[in-house]
Amino acid sequence: MTADGEEGGRRRSRRPPLRGLAVDITPLRVSRDFRLIWTGLLVSELGSEFTLVATFVQVQRLTGSPAAVGIIGLVGLVALVGGTLVGSTILDAYDRRKLLVLSQLGYMVASGLLLAGTLMGRPPLALIYGAVALIAAVSAIDGPTRSAMTPRLVGRELLPSALALSQVIWNGTALVGPALAGIVIARLNLSWAYGIDLVTYLAMLGAAFAIRPMPPERAEGAPTGWGAVKEGFAYLRGRRVLQSTFLIDIVAMVFGMPRALFPFLAASQFHAGAQVTGLLFSTPAVGALAGALTAGWVSRVRHQGRAVIYAVVLWGAGIAAFGLIGDHLWLALAFLAFAGAADVISAVFRSTILQLSVPDSLRGRLSGIHILVVTGGPRLGDLEAGLVAAAFSPAVSVVSGGLLCVMGTALLALLVPELRRYHAGEDA
Template identity: 45%
Template sequence: MKPPAASVEPPAAAAELPAPSAELPASSARWYRKAFADLSPLRDNVDYRRVWFGQAVSSIGQQMTAVAVSVQVYDMTGSSFATGLVGLFSLFPLVAFGLYGGAIADTVDRRKLGLIGSAGLAAVSAVLAAQAFAGLGLVAVLYAAVAVQAGFFALSSPARSAMIPRLVPSHQLPAANALNTVSMNLGLTVGPMLGGVLIGAWGTQAAYLVDTVAFAATLYAMWRLPAMRPLGDRRGRASVLDGLRFLREQPNLRTSFLADLAAMIFGMPRALFPAIAVTFYAGDARTVGLLVAAPAVGALAGALFSGWVGRVNRQGVAVLAAVAAWGLAIAAFGLIHNLWLGLLLLAVAGCADTVSMIFRNTMMQVAAPDEMRGRLQGIFIVVVAGGPRLGDFESGTVASLTNPATSVISGGLACVAAIALLAARRPAFLRYDARHPTP
């Protein structure tokens, strides 16, 4: 049945948090809440549960496609530079449409925007499956497909993120944000490994086809949502420039974005994984899947066991320390050519990235007013999704001029150097205190 046309108002906040489970002693229940993710948003909100499940399933499919495109381009060309260009072709749509996607999400029905974006992503996956079955062997088709895919993602992702406060009560928002991180990293973990298995057994067309079918879960979740039109007088008045001006005037928020860019541009050797699988470990597509999944395994562990982060007040220090840990782990990965140690180091890097993301998101949510969150989310998409694409280009270029090991090691050390420079130039960020937040 088609959902009702009326807009959804934000749910009323509960008066108090749910009581500890009656099945556990109070002290045990408190320990459990501090150590593990709170599942109450999934239990209490059917719309959020559908959206969360749909995003988890489609995320697995999209990560399978990302591995398949990387493997297919490398098989066609044998070039790390050509593989790195995949990131560059998706970068420009992410930047252009990501900035406007946040503004659009503040002016239209977010349900419709999410539905259109999901349908577009499913169509691109179907095109990729068709070209793989046909055996076209045209790298240009893959580059064009990832560009269109990035455009649909950038347009719809801010709307999907902005839906969350309309789906769950305010006291469950922190738990819902943590669950979104779990969902994302579940896709990053399962998707590459499953993609590697499917590609190794039946070719890239199998991964593309499964991804296309997986979008049914997201399309169903979006279809069942009620309308989510702008609240109050915000309709038609959101400006991308206003969001950029706001970010420019908030030094702590701006520094958190720069720290993440340093990690993604210099410390993300994702484009090199096909070459690393062969040159470091004499592996195949299954090895590529393991390498891509390892950071997500660490990130998922960091998200599941993140109860301690609520007790950290010096969040600026925590962000810089986490990003520096990421860079050091990546540099060590380039030095050590043992597969299991390499996977462990990538997992450590992924855990550090999740810690950084938790604190950066918290700082952004505290500092940004509601009317700016859609546009800041658009900028956030540009940084989070566009940064790794620049990293693909940077690592692929350096590897083509030197070798994959040099590219990985130099990138990790460059990340650490960039963080040291930010710490020296932004001492106020080091003093950021969650008890007295200053954007």
Template identity: 40%
Template sequence: MRARHLGMDLTPLRTCRDFRLVFVGSGVSSLGSFITYITIPFQVAELTDSPVMVGLLGLVELVPLLFMAFIGGALADFLDRRRLIIYGELAFTLLTAVLLVNAQRDEPHLWVLFVVAGVTTAIDGIQRPAMDSIIPRLVPPEQLAAAGALNSARMNIASLGGPALAGVLLASVGSTWIYAIDLATFAVSLACLAFVRAVPPPPAAERPSLRSVVTGLRYAKSRPELLGTYLVDINAMFFGMPQALYPFVAKNLGGPAVLGLLYAAPSAGALLATLTSRWTGRVHRHGLMVVLAAAAWGLAIVGFGVAAFGPDALTLGLLGDRDGYSGILWLALLFLVLAGAADMISGVFRSVIWNQTIPDRLRGRLAGIEMLSYSIGPTLGNVESGVAARFAGTGGSIVLGGVLCVLGTGALAAALPAFVRYDGREGLARKIAEDEAWAARVAGNALPETPAVTFTAT
């Protein structure tokens, strides 16, 4: 079947050399990173046998992210974005080497896993805004939608193949080989990035400063359609993200090999949604679609909990008779596939809203805010699900979280009517007008002076 029949446009890969290099390099390193992403919580679960400790990984990751995403966004609007990405890859390479050395010990240090998880998130906060905002500089405007779809497919393939491969490797060769493989993927990524041309900052770029960060925050706050995308997704992920419980769900459904399937199933659903996403171009009520997709995520998570632990998972967990129920693996995976598809649909429409409401001069800073919005929810959600599992059992935590996700989505929809009514046709026209006005100001040198307050080392 031709790619165009699946709604995929490969033009950016054929015509844009630098996009092709970034696509290949980041695709290979993402595959390795997802393998490591599964292995760290697995090691923590093996060392502690505690859902709370696995959930606390999320808290350790959240703290640096809260600061570094803002700094990374400001830097992406001021420096060569390609250089920021390369520095990030070099830092990830070093951190993976630390994990490799730690895994070779007879008894790996738990604190090393937590420190590396936190530092990795800090580096990601610097690199990710540059990665997200570099794409419009590598492809022409008419190919941005195709490039976005290709990047989504790349991430979905990596998040599908990485966990599945991690499950097989954990069950066969262990964590040492996993970290060695991840280390090799960064060599490929760095080789590709070395051939990408420099991506200098846009004209009249603002120097990284507290004022420039506040400018991005004020812009985000002024747009109810942006606030809606952030809050609805944070709610859905906070209550409905059971990822920290996957190692314990896997024990109930078959062991380490099942763990990879659990991580991979949502990505399979997301990839399926991406490959069949042509219909999204005919929908203009983008805010409403984000709300419906978030509610669908919550319902699918409820189904996952029931399939994995039985229809009485919530009530029995609350009564104290926790876990130990036989689950239906294929049905649990099906619900995770549906959840992943719903999350991808939400992501597609959130991305469209962002592209239609964010001026180019603020792209890096808003990319940092976007990163927080899609990271805070899952990060805190892992903590929440781990703590809830102590009181309601693993299955009860999953089911209760899905229910609260649906209820919270409904409450936010009622509180943000402007977001629900958002029409993409009006948003696109407004963004074009804003960009034209800014271009006219640049041409007339009517720009504000560079702020004096800058980030400094302490």
């Protein structure tokens, strides 16, 4: 554990009592390096939302083809899988601060390509797809690197609070970023959106240079290259609790993710257009942000396996209720916000179980698999939701997906009693 982590552990007992449910900001107070990374991530993630929106808008303007826009997701998924496999060979072999620096430089190259292509006037689709692929591949290194660093920055006791603070960033930027990006693109142009993203990476790059080195904790003679990849999967194969946290997220996202149907539901169920579609997309993030900001209690939970199960069941129930509500828009939005809050609690505990139960020498590789599941699951969920909606209706797809999520979670809890019995800090 680093000095900051040790300090966090010692000062935990002297921290003033929690006031209500407010998110615990102790990790930001006691760990300089965590504070630097958190601040840099807040700025850079806000910029990333600009590029996310801009690439969709740009391809739509260039082609007018929904299929061409959809290929962005496919390209990103393929690159993410490839980046995870390649990244797993280096994540636990090199200084994580250096990997963080290289990741930010990779992001900046991608944003620079998008900016340069846009300034040309009409960039080729191949350039946009290539930049999207580069961003996805780099994220397969950047995300696991930061995740693997966190336990050493704040210590075991403060880890749930640190992960809740990270969720504040993800959901806060997902809520605010697209709206700001839309304003910039509408009032200025796409070049400004890409330029803003490029500049915001400087915040994370500066934070990466400012923190202390973090060499990996590797045993002498540990495998390298593809042997390291196989070692990571071999470790996971023997850990039923870890496996179940990955599987439960796949169940939640494949069956319970309705976002691909939001435009159709806005038209058919709520008899509205783009404005309501935007509300449907942003409302889960509202609930998730509220859940993260009121997650001060998570560090006191010991039955973390049960917490994951309950949270995913509530997610599925919220989605099913959303599909059943008919044309009552504000009640539907309330259920979406409820589902988003449940999802963020599940994410905090799943990440905590992973980071606390995996040794540092394997943490980068297992974090890579975790991020692949977290980001790949919703893409598969888009496909499942669309296919069921095409066969029946959007409402049937949403309701059946939410119910299947609840039933799948209950079945998993029954088949893996180790998850129900898991306590904080145990070997998963």
